[in-house]
Amino acid sequence: MASPIAHACLGVISLATITPLKCWTRKQSVFWWIMLFAILGCLPDIDYIFGLALTGNMKTFHFKETHSLLFASILALILSTIWQRHGHQKVWFMGLSAFIAIASHVLSDWFTGPSFGLHPSWGINAFWPLTSSPIQMPVTIFPGIKFKNFSGIFDFVNLKTVMVEFVIFIPISAWLVWWRLRQPGSLLHMNESKQTTYTKSDQ
Numbered sequence: 099m100a101s102p103i104a105h106a107c108l109g110v111i112s113l114a115t116i117t118p119l120k121c122w123t124r125k126q127s128v129f130w131w132i133m134l135f136a137i138l139g140c141l142p143d144i145d146y147i148f149g150l151a152l153t154g155n156m157k158t159f160h161f162k163e164t165h166s167l168l169f170a171s172i173l174a175l176i177l178s179t180i181w182q183r184h185g186h187q188k189v190w191f192m193g194l195s196a197f198i199a200i201a202s203h204v205l206s207d208w209f210t211g212p213s214f215g216l217h218p219s220w221g222i223n224a225f226w227p228l229t230s231s232p233i234q235m236p237v238t239i240f241p242g243i244k245f246k247n248f249s250g251i252f253d254f255v256n257l258k259t260v261m262v263e264f265v266i267f268i269p270i271s272a273w274l275v276w277w278r279l280r281q282p283g284s285l286l287h288m289n290e291s292k293q294t295t296y297t298k299s300d301q
């Protein structure tokens with residue numbers, strides 16, 4: 099896997115670029131939408147918890163069912179149904195955003211391997227249940243987090259991967275959120291318009 103930093107940021111990038119205006123008009127709801135999409139971006143790695151709880155080995159179910167496009171579709175459908183029951187508008191649009199946030203995890207893990215370069219990635223079960231064996235990509239874009247046990251996660255080589263992802267993905271996602279908030283009708287745009295109106299009325 100890429101680290102949770104890259105996955106969470108890709109979820110937030112999906113939110114900033116795809117979701118409808120209603121997610122961006124109130125300060126509190128913007129915060130919760132960002133949290134939700136960061137979680138959706140990391141969600142397929144829930145297989146670590148299942149593996150640890152059911153077999154004592156974090157990797158037992160890793161890169162399998164939860165790293166498939168079917169899993170992303172089912173989750174998006176469930177969320178769409180919940181949003182519809184809560185009276186949300188443009189539910190299909192929201193569902194598509196959720197699907198892309200989860201699918202961004204599948205796609206980035208698909209391009210994850212031992213190190214960056216022109217060699218095959220580790221491979222995931224992206225098309226489960228149509229195929230049961232991992233499908234590899236011919237290139238690796240994301241160096242994976244390597245560990246044999248839980249404490250191995252914190253090895254220096256993994257911390258270096260996390261730092262690189264932090265430097266690349268945090269500024270991109272923060273800028274996109276800021277850009278989205280300044281689009282017509284969004285929170286910062288409304289605040290700026292109000293300030294302009296006040297300033298003009300003061301003159």
Ligand SMILES: [Zn+2]
Pocket residue numbers: 099100142143165203207
């Ligand atoms: Zn993953």
